[in-house]
Amino acid sequence: MLKISDVSVVRNSNTVISDISLNVGDNEIVAISGHNGAGKSTLLKTICGLVRQSKGSISLNDVAMDNLKPDQRAGLGIIYVQEGNRIFPSMTVLENIELGAFRKDARNSIEKNSAVVFSMFPKLAERKHQKAGTLSGGEKQMLAIARGLLSEPKLLMLDEPSLGLAPIIKQQIFSTIRSMKGRFSVIIVEQDIIGALKVSDRAIFMQEGRIILERFSTELLKDRQTIRKLIGF
Numbered sequence: 176m177l178k179i180s181d182v183s184v185v186r187n188s189n190t191v192i193s194d195i196s197l198n199v200g201d202n203e204i205v206a207i208s209g210h211n212g213a214g215k216s217t218l219l220k221t222i223c224g225l226v227r228q229s230k231g232s233i234s235l236n237d238v239a240m241d242n243l244k245p246d247q248r249a250g251l252g253i254i255y256v257q258e259g260n261r262i263f264p265s266m267t268v269l270e271n272i273e274l275g276a277f278r279k280d281a282r283n284s285i286e287k288n289s290a291v292v293f294s295m296f297p298k299l300a301e302r303k304h305q306k307a308g309t310l311s312g313g314e315k316q317m318l319a320i321a322r323g324l325l326s327e328p329k330l331l332m333l334d335e336p337s338l339g340l341a342p343i344i345k346q347q348i349f350s351t352i353r354s355m356k357g358r359f360s361v362i363i364v365e366q367d368i369i370g371a372l373k374v375s376d377r378a379i380f381m382q383e384g385r386i387i388l389e390r391f392s393t394e395l396l397k398d399r400q401t402i403r404k405l406i407g408f
């Protein structure tokens with residue numbers, strides 16, 4: 176579905192991504208892990224068009240996207256939920272969620288889809304008419320994900336969705352991601368390697384702008400020695 180071929184990104188004359196090639200299949204969940212500064216967010220931003228690659232090509236269903244602007248890629252269903260839950264604090268929870276339904280396909284199903292996300296996140300339903308700025312960190316993250324879901328994504332990219340959350344909320348976020356299986360493709364960037372492996376089909380580990388490891392998640396989950404090495408890098 177998504178094909179990244181030999182992509183490099185240079186920022187301020189530093190190469191932050193080097194020769195990345197990666198495919199994401201239909202309905203596949205791919206986890207990307209790696210330490211701070213490895214280039215994970217830059218890769219997601221390059222996929223959605225916020226950052227320009229200096230080399231290589233990205234295609235969606237065999238159609239090159241390299242000349243498409245971020246809003247055009249979003250129109251095709253490539254949705255990026257940035258790290259640090261960028262919600263609109265002075266708008267209500269419901270207004271934030273409805274903003275997600277900007278795609279033509281999604282506008283007609285806004286009521287159905289908001290009902291689905293409210294049943295997924297009952298806390299958001301309770302706070303529907305509250306200003307989003309009054310939510311807790313976990314609830315804001317749920318809101319950011321819910322807004323992404325309202326757009327009926329083809330590829331949903333979540334950047335560190337569990338960062339800074341209490342373990343129980345983290346579990347809730349991970350099980351939400353698992354429930355996306357079979358509906359669309361997902362790329363999740365996560366520091367919590369074990370958590371990410373449990374919800375993903377395939378795992379990538381990045382270091383200094385390169386992919387240094389690519390494995391099926393169930394396989395890597397059994398290989399504790401490699402996981403320890405990755406964590407202890």
Ligand SMILES: Nc1ncnc2c1ncn2[C@@H]1O[C@H](COP(=O)(O)OP(=O)(O)O)[C@@H](O)[C@H]1O
Nearest residue numbers: 186187191209210211212213214215216217218
């Ligand atoms: N806006 C920017 N301008 C220049 N360099 C940047 C910018 N954003 C990130 N970088 C650099 O790119 C590298 C990768 O950053 P990033 O993709 O945010 O890593 P990660 O998400 O894995 O922590 C880092 O060295 C960072 O300093």
Ligand SMILES: [Mg+2]
Nearest residue numbers: 215216217258
């Ligand atoms: Mg990042």
